[in-house]
Amino acid sequence: MPAKKYHHGDLKNALIKAGVGILSKDGVGGLSLRKVAKKAGVSHSAPYAHFADKQALIAAISTEGFKHLYTELDAAVSPYSSDPRQQLIEGAWAYAQFATNNTDTFNIMFSGVLEKEKDYPAFVEISRKTFERVVEIIKACQDAGVLRPSPPELMAVSVWGQVHGIISLALEGQISHTVLDRFTLRDILLFALDSNVGRD
């Protein structure tokens, strides 16, 4: 059998994992390639054998984050295949949970830290796939009369944008205490979704 490779054989994934760890411990500002290398037990220049530069590692971490988000979203929505309105609510809530439980990963995914996202095909692909999952939910809602007829992709951007924006403001501490004292984040999301879902 092959003696275990130079190090543990899968440094690339070990670096991504170490990166996620550093990120959640020290935040976006505390994420450095040298710390990641140290945590993975290799020299500070070893990462360059697997990532072109720091941006490439960030892209890999963001891609993992998106995969995680997709999984959580899908798991939250799937049980309600016969109740589109509930899909919307639970999907939004799963998104909120992901953001609050993985704040720094969420920030790295959506806050301009990754500068040329189009250069990373895996990242583009999983974010496209996630958007398509949202579109599916929107279509189900429209078919059930829960959302008004309209181009589903347009409605998807509108609803996703709203959920995304409310959560972003919440993470940023930008939601006024006059609101937070009276409503939970879930209340706010439900209220916001109701605007789209229709009222009568």
Next chain:
Amino acid sequence: MPAKKYHHGDLKNALIKAGVGILSKDGVGGLSLRKVAKKAGVSHSAPYAHFADKQALIAAISTEGFKHLYTELDAAVSPYSSDPRQQLIEGAWAYAQFATNNTDTFNIMFSGVLEKEKDYPAFVEISRKTFERVVEIIKACQDAGVLRPSPPELMAVSVWGQVHGIISLALEGQISHTVLDRFTLRDILLFALDSNVGRD
């Protein structure tokens, strides 16, 4: 008359201005205290006479950004004192314009770069004031029957969140080409606002 002070007498503001310049040229990742000092024509340690650390300079830049945003928002909305619906539309559009014309300032204001925003009273004050301006617009809309009755602050978070989220996703390159090929950012915002404004 007093000989011009040690340098030009108002290094603090010169540093903020230099910071905004670096930011729009090199992005959030390219903003360093040493560059800012150099651009202002002082030694790399001079900024510490005016700012406790890099975060404090970032707070000052963010605060200036918020003041700018407030001014643009107010200017866009004020002409329509008799047309609340138009206030909503033009307010959202002013927000979008600010974000696209000052992407990096916008990112620094809303993307977790400023880590302890509560520690900077001027920042807290102007962001509070901006939110209150949004609430005013929302109230005018509710009084005119353009928005459904509800706690105005809650509606303000919902609508602001939506506008903020759509713009954030747009800046991040996260809006699908299947949408962007057919709709402008303004179209998307109008569609989104319509969800709240009511339909019949």
Next chain:
DNA sequence: ACCTGAACACCGTTCAAGT
């Protein structure tokens, strides 16, 4: 193919010192 160690040009921050 995968990793190391020295090297370079940058950082943020501190501190003694100068006016």
Next chain:
DNA sequence: ACCTGAACACCGTTCAAGT
């Protein structure tokens, strides 16, 4: 009060060299 210059502990990135 306001600023400088040396110093320290960090960065990202490159490159010759080792297995």
